[in-house]
Amino acid sequence: MHFPTRAIHIGQEPDELTGSVTVPLYQTSTYAQEEIGKHKGYEYARTQNPTRDRWEECLANLEGGVAAHAFGSGSAAVDAVMRLLSAGDHVVMAEDMYGGTFRQAERVHRRFGLSFTYVDMRNPDNVRAALTPQTRMVYTETPTNPMMTITDLRAVAAIAAEAKAIMVVDNTFATPFFQRPLELGADIVLHSATKYLGGHSDLVHGIVATRHQHLAEQIGFLQNAVGAVPGPLECWLCLRSAKTLHVRMERHASNAQQIAEWLETQPSVKAIYYPGLPSHPQHALAASQMSGFGGMISIELGSLAKAVDVTKRLKLFCLAESLGGVESLVCHPVSMTHGSVPPEQRARLGITDGLIRLSVGIEDVRDLIADLEQALQA
Numbered sequence: 001m002h003f004p005t006r007a008i009h010i011g012q013e014p015d016e017l018t019g020s021v022t023v024p025l026y027q028t029s030t031y032a033q034e035e036i037g038k039h040k041g042y043e044y045a046r047t048q049n050p051t052r053d054r055w056e057e058c059l060a061n062l063e064g065g066v067a068a069h070a071f072g073s074g075s076a077a078v079d080a081v082m083r084l085l086s087a088g089d090h091v092v093m094a095e096d097m098y099g100g101t102f103r104q105a106e107r108v109h110r111r112f113g114l115s116f117t118y119v120d121m122r123n124p125d126n127v128r129a130a131l132t133p134q135t136r137m138v139y140t141e142t143p144t145n146p147m148m149t150i151t152d153l154r155a156v157a158a159i160a161a162e163a164k165a166i167m168v169v170d171n172t173f174a175t176p177f178f179q180r181p182l183e184l185g186a187d188i189v190l191h192s193a194t195k196y197l198g199g200h201s202d203l204v205h206g207i208v209a210t211r212h213q214h215l216a217e218q219i220g221f222l223q224n225a226v227g228a229v230p231g232p233l234e235c236w237l238c239l240r241s242a243k244t245l246h247v248r249m250e251r252h253a254s255n256a257q258q259i260a261e262w263l264e265t266q267p268s269v270k271a272i273y274y275p276g277l278p279s280h281p282q283h284a285l286a287a288s289q290m291s292g293f294g295g296m297i298s299i300e301l302g303s304l305a306k307a308v309d310v311t312k313r314l315k316l317f318c319l320a321e322s323l324g325g326v327e328s329l330v331c332h333p334v335s336m337t338h339g340s341v342p343p344e345q346r347a348r349l350g351i352t353d354g355l356i357r358l359s360v361g362i363e364d365v366r367d368l369i370a371d372l373e374q375a376l377q378a
């Protein structure tokens, strides 16, 4: 079956008891047991919830994994993946990454004995050079946030496999509709489902999928033992959203492509970062591992004053953190999402005071371009 059909049907068979076409929301903390030692496979809702099971089954299938495990947020999903490691282990990470992942690595996991080396993942040789005998994990995001750089997933996965390190990919920006890292050699893929998977800016959620049974068992153990589980409503909403993921992503990407091409003609825009543009230095690589380029665009306006001015004037693009919802958003990474990244590192990556990031929604693209036009020309 093709992706859209699986997104609508996997884990979503009509309910056996009532015929309900949507998966029921099991808002319960515990389950009645028939007698001591005899139950229906459900004992306690941190450990098992039928709504959560069905969403995990659906997402595992969409990513091409053997299993998935859901968490209370994308950050909790990152944390669960880090807990596969032990004190003394080393991780090679992308230097251009979601700011909160960097903060978690440096201010939480480092205290528990993990060490991290941040490299420019645009060149796979940098990953090889950073490996140590203690390296147990290689962790990347692609496209990255907010600079839209691309990691060559096949090349880096091969290097990680050679080093017997677990290759982890944060697939939040691309979603499995456009990119399936497990099929390119990654071991684990994770998401902030708060973004495109949820897709409507109405929930906070995370999920981890893997193609290895042994890793699935360890992540499942951590999900229950550490307990950063989502509520069933979030799982239900994610299942609801999975059904439209393909149509939403197609529209996000076609709107973003048209906007990026239009932005290239605007003199007030000093630089545009969008992997769908042939002028993006890694466009060919992106095209070789993604079937579409997503809805995220970053633009350089040259100064903080211009960024403040443009974000104030925009009417449809709402100034807010987060991304991936049906409505367009704009954010200023330096003061919003990437505040926890040290200034020297930000400067090196190109995350300047004049950079703004657009999360292109699925409104009519003519209205979005008109909004950008009036804001940029002022």
Ligand SMILES: *Cc1c(COP(=O)(O)O)cnc(C)c1O
Pocket: 073, 074, 075, 076, 098, 100, 101, 141, 145, 170, 172, 173, 191, 192, 193, 194, 195, 204, 205, 206
């Ligand atoms: C938002 C985000 C996260 C963190 O997820 P939360 O759901 O906010 O905890 C991780 N990675 C990426 C790429 C993100 O955009």
